[in-house]
Each structure stands twice: as C-alpha cells, then as structure tokens.
Amino acid sequence: xxxxxxxxxxxxxxxxxxxxxxxALFSFTTGKVGGGWMAxxxxxxxxxxxxxxxxxxxxVVGSTTARFTHFLRGPRAAVAYGRTLLATRxxxxxxxxxxxxxxxxxxxxxxxxxxxxxLFSDDEISTxxxxxxxxxxxxxxxxxxxxxxxxxxxxxLVGFHVMAIAIYAGAFRASLVGPMVVxxxxxxxxxxxxxxxxxxxxxxxxxxxxAAGFVYWLVVVFPRG
Amino acid sequence: xxxxxxxxxxxxxxxxxxxxxxxxxxxxxxxxxxxxxNLSMSHLGAMAEEKxxxxxxxxxxxxxxxxxxxxxxxxxxxxxxxxDTKAKPEIWTKRAEFDRKMDKMVAEAGKLPAxxxxxxxxxxxxxxxDVGSACKSCHDEFRAK
Numbered sequence: 067x068x069x070x071x072x073x074x075x076x077x078x079x080x081x082x083x084x085x086x087x088x089x090a091l092f093s094f095t096t097g098k099v100g101g102g103w104m105a106x107x108x109x110x111x112x113x114x115x116x117x118x119x120x121x122x123x124x125x126v127v128g129s130t131t132a133r134f135t136h137f138l139r140g141p142r143a144a145v146a147y148g149r150t151l152l153a154t155r156x157x158x159x160x161x162x163x164x165x166x167x168x169x170x171x172x173x174x175x176x177x178x179x180x181x182x183x184x185l186f187s188d189d190e191i192s193t194x195x196x197x198x199x200x201x202x203x204x205x206x207x208x209x210x211x212x213x214x215x216x217x218x219x220x221x222x223l224v225g226f227h228v229m230a231i232a233i234y235a236g237a238f239r240a241s242l243v244g245p246m247v248v249x250x251x252x253x254x255x256x257x258x259x260x261x262x263x264x265x266x267x268x269x270x271x272x273x274x275x276x277a278a279g280f281v282y283w284l285v286v287v288f289p290r291g
Numbered sequence: 292x293x294x295x296x297x298x299x300x301x302x303x304x305x306x307x308x309x310x311x312x313x314x315x316x317x318x319x320x321x322x323x324x325x326x327x328x329n330l331s332m333s334h335l336g337a338m339a340e341e342k343x344x345x346x347x348x349x350x351x352x353x354x355x356x357x358x359x360x361x362x363x364x365x366x367x368x369x370x371x372x373x374x375d376t377k378a379k380p381e382i383w384t385k386r387a388e389f390d391r392k393m394d395k396m397v398a399e400a401g402k403l404p405a406x407x408x409x410x411x412x413x414x415x416x417x418x419x420x421d422v423g424s425a426c427k428s429c430h431d432e433f434r435a436k
Contacts (some may be wrong), residue, residue, distance in 0.1 A: 086400070099426035100423055100424045100426075100428075101419075101420035101421060101422075101423040101424035101427070102339065102340075102416060102417070102420030102423070103420075104336075104423070105340045148382065149421045189427070189430075190325075190329050190430070191329065191332055191336075191423050191427055191430070192329070192333045192335065192336030192419070192423055193336065193339075193423075194331035194333070203345065210436070211436040214436050
C-alpha cells in the first residue's frame with residue numbers, strides 16, 4: 067500500500083526542541099561542575115530564556131501544530147485520550163496529543179521557572195544572576211533555593227518525557243522521535259490528511275529576534291542602569 | 292626556666308580558651324569567614340571572567356585574604372554548632388568526608404596567591420575556578436538551601 071507523508075512539525079519548532087534539549091543538558095552539567103563553567107551556565111540560561119519566550123510566541127503565531135489552541139486540552143480530554151490509547155494500543159494523533167500537550171505545558175513552565183529564578187540567584191561563591199543585585203537578599207535566597215529544588219523537578223519531567231517516548235515506541239509502535247527530527251510522518255493511504263497551515267520562516271526569525279533582544283536587554287542593559 | 296614555664300602556661304591557657312569558644316561564637320566566626328571569602332571570590336571571579344579588567348594588586352590582595360581566611364571555618368564546626376545554621380547534620384555524621392572537602396578547599400585557596408602573582412592569566416583563571424569548584428562540592432553536600 068502506498069504511504070503518504072504528512073507535515074507534523076515546522077522547522078522552528080524542531081530547532082527549538084533540539085536546541086532546548088542540548089542547552090538543558092549543558093546547563094545541568096555546567097551547574098554541577100561549577101567554577102569557571104558558571105559563566106557558561108549563565109550564558110546557556112539566557113539562551114534558554116530566549117528560546118522559551120520564542121516558543122510561547124510561536125504557540126500563538128506559529129504553524130498549526132505549534133499553536134497552544136491546537137494542543138492544550140483539559141484534564142478530561144487527557145484521561146479520555148489515555149483510555150483510548152490503552153484500549154486500542156494505537157496512537158495516530160496529529161501533533162501533540164492531549165497528554166503530550168500537558169507535558170509540553172509542564173516543561174515550558176518548569177524551564178521558565180528555572181530560567182527566571184536563575185536571574186535572581188546567588189551561589190554565594192562568586193556567581194550572581196544578573197538581577198540579583200536589584201532585589202533584597204531575602205528574595206535572592208528564596209530564588210536560589212527554588213532554582214536548586216526545581217532542578218530536580220525538571221530532571222523528573224525530562225525523565226518522564228523520555229520514558230513516554232520509549233513507551234510509545236515499544237507498546238504503541240509510534241515513533242515520536244523521527245517526526246521531531248524530519249518534520250513529517252507517514253500515514254496509510256486512505257487516512258484523512260489533517261489540515262495544516264505552515265507559518266512563514268521570516269515570522270519565526272522576527273519572533274526569535276525580539277525574544278533574543280529582550281533577553282539581551284534584561285541581562286545586559288537593564289542591570290547596568 | 293621560669294620564663295619557659297610561664298610561656299608554656301600561657302600557651303596552655305590560650306589553647307584551652309580556643310577549645311572553649313562557645314558555639315554561637317564559632318558560628319559567627321565561620322560565617323564571617325565565608326562572607327569574606329564569598330565577596331573576595333566575587334572580585335576574583337569578575338576578573339577571571341573578564342567582566343572587569345585584571346588588576347594585579349587587587350587580585351593579589353583578594354587572593355591573600357582568601358588563602359588566609361580559608362583556614363578559619365574548619366575549627367569552627369565544633370559540638371553544639373549545628374543549631375540556627377545552614378550547616379547540615381551530615382557534617383557531624385560524615386565528619387571524615389566533610390574534613391576531606393574542607394582540606395581540599397583550603398589547599399586550593401592556598402594556591403591562589405601564587406596564581407595571582409604568576410602574571411599568567413590562564414593559571415589565574417584555572418585556580419579561581421578550582422577554588423570555586425571546591426567550595427561548591429562541599430556546599431552541595433553539606434549546606435542546606
């Protein structure tokens with residue numbers, strides 16, 4: 067039977083995903099090693115913050131499957147989806163399924179919390195976040211603690227995310243990694259082709275430029291003033 | 292002979308007094324030492340990261356301060372100093388491990404003055420980094436958030 071391809075993820079969403087994955091790993095490692103790597107840890111955090119702001123905006127103006135309105139469903143939809151998944155043992159959802167949507171939301175919120183608390187943190191060795199000098203020591207202390215604890219929340223979320231992908235590959239015969247790399251996946255002939263509107267690349271470039279510009283202002287220009 | 296006896300007696304008194312520093316004072320003493328090291332390290336860190344220009348006199352002064360002050364905390368984690376502090380109880384239950392990390396920090400801090408005087412930016416940066424890592428490895432295990 068002839069197999070057709072459908073577009074699932076646009077290039078900006080894929081680049082966002084893999085860059086975030088690499089930078090998260092890099093941030094975790096440099097944060098653990100400390101010392102001279104802390105400058106890299108901060109730089110990586112700024113890049114992650116810009117990426118997250120980009121992704122939030124892309125969730126509004128991006129391609130069909132990147133939009134929040136496409137994949138954010140309530141808990142009831144997530145439960146219903148989970149039941150169907152277990153009953154049919156087959157997943158052919160277009161874009162993020164209702165459970166995956168919750169995972170995306172949790173990870174975006176978790177990474178955003180990590181990036182923002184980092185801005186106000188102080189390791190009490192020789193590294194301060196760029197906004198630590200702008201607020202009280204009590205707040206810095208709380209932010210630093212939150213930055214430390216949330217690290218393990220993020221590790222758990224990432225572990226859960228990777229485990230879910232392994233389960234989809236093993237139990238439901240669905241490769242989620244492939245489409246996130248190449249952007250498309252195969253469907254059986256006769257399956258309905260979902261409607262998909264691609265957002266233009268220039269829009270992604272503009273959104274990213276704004277996100278990066280804002281972060282630059284926040285961590286370089288504003289602290290000087 | 293009499294002088295020696297007096298000197299010995301004086302030493303004994305000083306030693307006894309040192310052992311009897313009350314817990315609150317020990318906590319104050321080590322905290323003060325950590326604050327001094329933290330703020331001095333921030334200056335060295337800024338120079339190592341080239342956030343501010345390398346100033347040899349300043350670098351040497353802070354390096355000397357850190358090397359000197361780094362020896363203070365070790366003897367100020369005595370009995371009864373585990374209250375109202377971020378110091379974790381593990382310091383007293385895993386004392387050998389704590390002491391090993393403390394010695395490592397003191398050893399790395401002890402190399403700072405030479406690195407600051409070497410005139411070699413590479414070894415200065417490396418030593419600042421090594422001191423920072425030594426601080427961190429102990430904080431991660433023995434200091435509460």
